[in-house]
Amino acid sequence: MICEKVKQLLSAFRDNPCSIPILVCSSTAALKALAWAVRKLMKRKFVRAKHHAEALEQMEKAVQQFKKENPDVQTSHILSLPLTELVEKLREGSLSPETILYSYIEKALEVNQEVNCVTAFIPSCLHHIQEMRNQKKGLLYGVPISIKDHVACKGYGCICGSGPKLSLLEQEESVLVRVLRSQGAIPFVKTNTAQCVINYDCSNAIYGQTLNPLNHKKSPGGCSGGEGALFAGGGSILGIGLDIGGSIRLLSSFCGLCGLKPTSDRLSYWGVSGPVHRLQTGESDSGSSKELADLHAAMMVYRWEFITRWKNLDLDVILCPVLGPAFTLGYLETNLDSLSSTMLYNILNFPAGVVSVALVTEADEEQLQLYSGYLDEPWDKKLRKAVEGAVGLPVAVQCVALPWQEELCLRFMKEVERLTCEKKWTTDASGANAAQRHGLNQTPPGAASVAQQSQKSSSTLPDVSSMTSKAEEGPTLQRTALQITIAEDL
Incomplete structure (x- = not known):
């Protein structure tokens, strides 16, 4: 019989076959079983x-x-x-x-x-x-x-x-x-x-x-x-x-x-x-425990309260931050709290999309060095190190709508992208755009392909004029543009 410790090690090893556990055990049979598992997984x-x-x-x-x-x-x-x-x-x-x-x-x-x-x-x-x-x-x-x-x-x-x-x-x-x-x-x-x-x-x-x-x-x-x-x-x-x-x-x-x-x-x-449906619906492999049931009920109440506040504020869509710019390799142990800007809408079950709106400049990089974080949280301090060195990389925003309103969310994304494209290369009074003022190339490495993909995406988004009568009963784009106001308590 393989001892429980060996079973645990084998289970851990199956998830990460490159890290071979070191086992000190008096049982030769256990060591042989572990060696067999190692050989089998490496062969696979x-x-x-x-x-x-x-x-x-x-x-x-x-x-x-x-x-x-x-x-x-x-x-x-x-x-x-x-x-x-x-x-x-x-x-x-x-x-x-x-x-x-x-x-x-x-x-x-x-x-x-x-x-x-x-x-x-x-x-x-x-x-x-x-x-x-x-x-x-x-x-x-x-x-x-x-x-x-x-x-x-x-x-x-x-x-x-x-x-x-x-x-x-x-x-x-x-x-x-x-x-x-x-x-x-x-x-x-x-x-x-x-x-x-x-x-x-x-x-x-x-x-x-x-x-x-x-x-x-x-x-x-x-x-x-x-x-x-x-x-x-x-x-x-x-x-x-x-x-x-x-x-x-x-x-x-x-x-x-x-x-x-x-x-x-x-x-x-x-x-x-993968853990897809279970995480989004609150289901569990080990039964439906009372603790999980209570958590799921609390999540439903939170959704209802959030949607109620949203409607009371007469909001149609929200423009909000998304995590970025890209993290440096090696700083990804940052606490999952950094995902709060995106994970919120998984909990709420709202459709949410992302559109790139700018590139990081040298001025942004200089300003980042002054960032000290909020509430003295450890992950927030790591965040500065994770995102530095990002000059020329994209900066994005998140577009959010109520559940089952993907068409409105996509239309909002398209409008954000259109406004961004109109503004991106406009010049200031001196005749130099922002990127040039900060000594950057107008097209950083890889930016051409990013712009190309952005154009491809925008061309596939639906026009609000082609939506069904149900969609036409909803808010117009002009009304939406006037009401993209985020209340602090929301």
């Missing part, structure tokens, strides 16, 4: 690494073969197209699904080599094109998409940076992937995540650390950081992640992208690995 990791390398090689060969047969393809032009224009060209036939797919595969290979954001390429995407070639149906016909590692794709693993899942392959696809496929989208790559999908960095013992393509000393955000890094590098145009406490919004803030957390259950969680 080796096999997974081998499959990953083989998939990369397969994709590289496929891209080279396609370029050889199609030497006139203008990859840079294809990658610059916003989503709506890309779909239009696919429908009219001026661009083929193969041309677009291979362009994004090539770019994703390049980005992955730079920042380590891909966990698996999906070779079946090449066969999927053949199946849909003559159909030309669906809102996303021929559009290549990336999906976070934890979203089930048939025949591929949902590793989530965890040892026990190394040898497991999904037998069915998630509802999200099924719906996207039914609309003509082509999943072509899976992206890296934080260990067990709980962290606001993107690193795990299986695939390692993902870097921010805008600054390799910075994190891309977590836990969906692989998506953020791939997008910011220009290797994807549409993707799926996870937002338990701010993940989608953090990577959007850190990488200069547009991201949206919808109301819980607006999208299906079936086939999504």
